[in-house]
Amino acid sequence: MLRASALFVGVYEPLKQKLLRMFPENLSAFAHLTAGAIGGIAASLIRVPTEVVKQRMQTGQFTSAAGAVRFIAAKEGFKGLYAGYGSFLLRDLPFDAIQFCIYEQIRIGYMAAVNFSSSIIICALTGAITTPLDVIKTRLMVQGSANQYNGIVDCVQTIIKEEGPSALLKGVGPRVLWIGIGGSIFFGVLEGTKRFLAERRPTPSESQPEKVK
Structure with a gap:
């Protein structure tokens, strides 16, 4: 998931800065929402296959990631x-957009980096x-070729x-705990890296060549 996170940040940060320059200050939340959603789309290209393999292994269908990839590709094709790509985007796009929008708006409001507790x-x-x-996404991903559900709407209706x-809230406790801790670590590393790079960035006076006297 490190590659997916790196891809997300690589898309989110420059796009956020571009949108913030395009929109007035009172629409900064919209810029953060949009950048978060588009960053999520980019990261999904890596996240989804990883998630599919992980879910299949967790349900005992496969014992190795390589074997899972080979079997899925052979029996079900690249698709x-x-x-469950649609359901994955249905979960992750709101998640990324809301999470980063709240995070950035709190940072703006307090003019400081969000601390560990507030990140959790x-x-x-x-x-x-x-x-x-997340429940819908998981059900669609693990069904494989059985096709128990005919899309997102049918999945929701069948579960209810x-x-x-x-049942749509199954696993909410572990999910909240895992995401709370993992997300706070992610934001901590992100902010630490940004501060580190900012400190190493040369000042305008340092970047100018000395004049020949």
Whole structure:
């Protein structure tokens, strides 16, 4: 997932800066939402195949990642590695957009980096809100060629009919805990890296060549 995170940041940061220059200050939230969503789309190209393989292995269908990739590609084709792609975007685009928008708006409001505790709260809250989308995404990804569900709408209807509405919140506790801790570490590393690079960036006077006397 490091590659996916690197791709996300590589798209998000420059796009955010470009959008902030394009839109007035009172629309900064829109810039952050848009950059977060587009960053999520870029990262999904890596995240989705990784998630498909992980989910299949967690349900005991495969014992190795390489074996899972070979089997899925052979039996289901390339599209098998992107099973549930629509539901993945349905979960991750709101997640990335909301999480980064809240994070950036708090930073703007306090004119300082968000601390560890507030990062946990932001990430945990976003994780809780998007849990139903995560449940739908997982069900569609692990069904394989069985085709138990016929798309996102059918998946939601089937879950509610057979298991009740509360089934859409299955795993909310572990998800909130995991995302809260993992997200706070991610933001901490992100801000630390940005400060490190800013400190190493030469000042305008340092970057100018000395005049020949």
